[in-house]
Amino acid sequence: MSEAALKTPTEIQSGNLLDIQEIRAQFPILGEIVHGNTLAYLDNGASSQKPIAVTETLERYYATQHANVHRGVHELSDRATEAYESARKTACKFVNANRTEEIIFVRGTTEGLNLVAESYGRWKLQPGDEILVSEMEHHSNIVPWQLIAERTGSIVRMIPMNDNGEIIQEDYLNLLNDKTQIVAITYVANSLGTVNPIKEMVRMAHDAGAVVVVDAAQAAPHISIDVIDLDCDFLALSGHKMYAPTGIGILYGKGELLEAMPPYQGGGEMIRRVSFEGSTYADIPHRFEAGTPNIADAVGFGAACQFMWDIGIDEIATHEKELLDYVHECAERYEDIRIYGNAKHKAGVFAFTLDKVHAHDLGTVLDRQGVAIRVGHHCAMPVMKHFNVAATARASFAVYNTHDEIDRMFEAINFARELFG
Amino acid sequence: MSEAALKTPTEIQSGNLLDIQEIRAQFPILGEIVHGNTLAYLDNGASSQKPIAVTETLERYYATQHANVHRGVHELSDRATEAYESARKTACKFVNANRTEEIIFVRGTTEGLNLVAESYGRWKLQPGDEILVSEMEHHSNIVPWQLIAERTGSIVRMIPMNDNGEIIQEDYLNLLNDKTQIVAITYVANSLGTVNPIKEMVRMAHDAGAVVVVDAAQAAPHISIDVIDLDCDFLALSGHKMYAPTGIGILYGKGELLEAMPPYQGGGEMIRRVSFEGSTYADIPHRFEAGTPNIADAVGFGAACQFMWDIGIDEIATHEKELLDYVHECAERYEDIRIYGNAKHKAGVFAFTLDKVHAHDLGTVLDRQGVAIRVGHHCAMPVMKHFNVAATARASFAVYNTHDEIDRMFEAINFARELFG
Amino acid sequence: MMDDLKALYQEVIIDHSRNPRNFGALESANCSAEGVNPLCGDELTLQCWLDGNDVIQDVKFVGQGCAISIASASIMTEMLKGLTKSEAESLFEDFRARVTGLDEFRSADIGKLEVLSGVREFPTRVKCATLPWHTAIAAINRSEEQVTTE
Amino acid sequence: MMDDLKALYQEVIIDHSRNPRNFGALESANCSAEGVNPLCGDELTLQCWLDGNDVIQDVKFVGQGCAISIASASIMTEMLKGLTKSEAESLFEDFRARVTGLDEFRSADIGKLEVLSGVREFPTRVKCATLPWHTAIAAINRSEEQVTTE
Numbered sequence A, B: 001m002s003e004a005a006l007k008t009p010t011e012i013q014s015g016n017l018l019d020i021q022e023i024r025a026q027f028p029i030l031g032e033i034v035h036g037n038t039l040a041y042l043d044n045g046a047s048s049q050k051p052i053a054v055t056e057t058l059e060r061y062y063a064t065q066h067a068n069v070h071r072g073v074h075e076l077s078d079r080a081t082e083a084y085e086s087a088r089k090t091a092c093k094f095v096n097a098n099r100t101e102e103i104i105f106v107r108g109t110t111e112g113l114n115l116v117a118e119s120y121g122r123w124k125l126q127p128g129d130e131i132l133v134s135e136m137e138h139h140s141n142i143v144p145w146q147l148i149a150e151r152t153g154s155i156v157r158m159i160p161m162n163d164n165g166e167i168i169q170e171d172y173l174n175l176l177n178d179k180t181q182i183v184a185i186t187y188v189a190n191s192l193g194t195v196n197p198i199k200e201m202v203r204m205a206h207d208a209g210a211v212v213v214v215d216a217a218q219a220a221p222h223i224s225i226d227v228i229d230l231d232c233d234f235l236a237l238s239g240h241k242m243y244a245p246t247g248i249g250i251l252y253g254k255g256e257l258l259e260a261m262p263p264y265q266g267g268g269e270m271i272r273r274v275s276f277e278g279s280t281y282a283d284i285p286h287r288f289e290a291g292t293p294n295i296a297d298a299v300g301f302g303a304a305c306q307f308m309w310d311i312g313i314d315e316i317a318t319h320e321k322e323l324l325d326y327v328h329e330c331a332e333r334y335e336d337i338r339i340y341g342n343a344k345h346k347a348g349v350f351a352f353t354l355d356k357v358h359a360h361d362l363g364t365v366l367d368r369q370g371v372a373i374r375v376g377h378h379c380a381m382p383v384m385k386h387f388n389v390a391a392t393a394r395a396s397f398a399v400y401n402t403h404d405e406i407d408r409m410f411e412a413i414n415f416a417r418e419l420f421g
Numbered sequence C, D: 001m002m003d004d005l006k007a008l009y010q011e012v013i014i015d016h017s018r019n020p021r022n023f024g025a026l027e028s029a030n031c032s033a034e035g036v037n038p039l040c041g042d043e044l045t046l047q048c049w050l051d052g053n054d055v056i057q058d059v060k061f062v063g064q065g066c067a068i069s070i071a072s073a074s075i076m077t078e079m080l081k082g083l084t085k086s087e088a089e090s091l092f093e094d095f096r097a098r099v100t101g102l103d104e105f106r107s108a109d110i111g112k113l114e115v116l117s118g119v120r121e122f123p124t125r126v127k128c129a130t131l132p133w134h135t136a137i138a139a140i141n142r143s144e145e146q147v148t149t150e
């Protein structure tokens, strides 16, 4: 299949003005040949690919700016600090936070959620207190709460979902009570694609006196995030799912909460004064960034935000919505395809099983045709349990995906169907 | 000063067969012009620069191998997992560990030390137990112990040093007792250059029934590390100080300890099974690597190890030792230079003050001449307190430094002396 | 590429995965083990009746997984019956060498297991084929630990 | 480059840093604050006597730091005496604008503080020059918090 052929009429008809081929050209890996076929990368929910703008930023950083940050009076340290702190400003704008100090650089969503669970949880949770966690959460938004609940004697309660993969709002409202301290919910569910009504859920939680922690790992690549509008208390996301390098992500927290929270990790950068008699801690955000940060990848994160802005986050969302509509349209033609996640508001994710072919086998068959999808429990075992399935297959989209790639996926599914006759 | 001129006779006379100019050519940043002068980067203790071999590894990774690890059946996920796990094997060899599972990828030394303090500390420490921490530790090897001591009711005791900057071994022996659970010591002190007799100190600690946690942040760039020979229980280091990218480091732990330790962060990758009734955790090393790891930089870490092996770690050490001898030799000519750290065994670090010129001002004057050194407390406030000084200046060396750069530093010091005359 | 797939998913495999032999509970079992591949969710429980001479008299399994792991479990149970503990272990070694492609210098006869040798072209799937074996070895060694393939 | 340095480290600065004015404890103080730059270890304590009309009647400091911060503190204390709280605050704004280079559209007369304007060529050192001022403003506002320049 030639690259040129990929620009199908659908792309042009769509009314979306993005030039997908031009965008694709910015991702060298999309030209990789996998088992003799051009790669069709539909595993973006797990991790997206990186544009040249991001990898060149890393290269430039190491070639002209690197030193340790915050500690030096020399020029390179100044350049590095400037680059790092301006990435923080970009990140601040990316989630529309009020103050740059509300942005903490972390390894990714998982670390961000652990930081909140440990630091806020240790500070606030009393025995008997309740933490509400939805049934559709990724393990990274379940296990940290179980760990801190165990340590503090508090209780994790599940907010159930319906069979469309939507949080049951009445149940949520009923679960909220004056023992509820924390509500942990995902913005977009990675195993289902459900977009949750965060703003409303935050309002309800606040009415009950609880804070809300939002897992925005799957939202960040597709939705323009506005923490002020959502009024959430904490929000975590991963760079590697939104075109940024691996190893970097951000935690947003409301200033007045972060300022009151005890430190998480201890070490250089996060202190004010250290002595064996006792130490005092720096102001936010530094209090929560112990040790040398991942400077280069933070700078790369800034470049990824810029990459998304240059295309337009709404434009990205529109393109992905088209792909999602198209994939659903195609799937409807087959009776042996079962779809998981039929929420009214859905983004970027198409999860399914094929009767008679185990997801794992399907993944292998697709891979041989160059089509990369994810199969398994997607780190969301409670969702698998809900639907009584051990594993699903999941195609998830990024701005560079095409209708043609979806066609190739269905061709490969056809082949699997035959193979397993 | 032309690049060619940098190859002074000293380099050739030295008998060390390294071609420093060839090595320098692998670090594009060394050609940067800073305030009109070629950069002389003598702040390697804070963070080293990166060779092309490392930055190209990152580029290649993103251009041909990237996907999320461990979870996919598709080719890219396989390539990424392969690259990541083979970096773990390289890291294992780098510290000469027995088993690859004993290597946990972390953000850096600080995170490694926090992981041990939290997980091992929470498991083992009882009220009244003692943690010995030397006076010359970096804050990253003090604060985590203070934090866990506070939580567990245990006590942090300081192992004092003498005025040469050496741990007083008799005091250490006297401090060890049957309440001692943990000894936290640095292999090389970042503020003084002292190389501690880890092997002997480990033996003494083990005799007292304590485990030893080694901070190898400053050792890794200069000394070939052998955890089997040292017999230490844990050892942490940072990639960014040893030619690797920022955001990656390793924690080594003895398998039988890691296997028994409770999880640190919770999330994807580190679980076996998750349900709202309770979760079980994966085997090591994955139990301690929650969330998507910093894949690219781990692969870059592997490339940095290879870079060091290609030159030879002993050859690097020899070259740096020559520079250190030379800098001491030069310093002796001046009566107004006071040196901090006169240990018998010293590596890579020259810390000093200049009478009448505050370190901070000195740093600025040197910077204007392109000479990058660090000034301040070096995240070692107890050391500053010991010597009753607010800040020192520190030059620290890497394999690419030259005698000429040291000459330039002393010229710049002369200028400062005049300016403040 | 399609040939690789056809070599992997031979009719025998598909058949065993659809109609696994020795599937179910074993009343007379005196040892058992549980195996899980946490990364893909495969899990199986294997029960075994080992007589006084360490001969596997009977073996059954239950569980869920992909075609490879179910077929591998099914064929394995057929082959294990009548073997001693050490024969079972050495058969596993031969099998593992074959599916990982490490058997260049081994040409052991692995009988019916041969149908699974296509797995060697699929490194990410080797664990699917070996999970039942790891579980069986744990069972006959009466190991307490849950087996995982991480 | 050497010119920049000479502009920064003018004789007046070196002199003030060697022989800081108003250095010591202030017996009559009715407000004080502590300032610290945790990244370089500079710290100073500033004491002030503010009369009933919010006029700074006296001010003294102790502490340690680089030439810039000590000289800045020394010159500042000379200038603060006799100013009202709000005059002090507005002088600080003018000074800060000058040393950060944000004063293009301001041409306020900052008097003796002019000698510190060379700092604008040294962005990493601006905090050294402003730390005493932050501390003074905190003191006269009777703010409880320790001041830092992070």
Ligand SMILES: Cc1ncc(COP(=O)(O)O)c(C=O)c1O
Pocket: A268, A290, A291, A292, A293, B045, B046, B107, B108, B109, B110, B111, B138, B140, B141, B186, B188, B189, B190, B215, B217, B218, B238, B240, B379
């Ligand atoms: C001796 C020592 N320990 C620990 C650290 C902390 O390392 P990192 O900041 O990479 O976590 C450093 C470096 O700053 C160091 O020199």
Ligand SMILES: Cc1ncc(COP(=O)(O)O)c(C=O)c1O
Pocket: A045, A046, A107, A108, A109, A110, A111, A138, A140, A141, A186, A188, A189, A190, A215, A217, A218, A238, A240, A379, B268, B290, B291, B292, B293
């Ligand atoms: C919804 C959701 N939450 C959390 C995570 C964890 O993110 P990371 O692995 O980058 O820490 C992921 C991705 O795996 C996710 O999809």
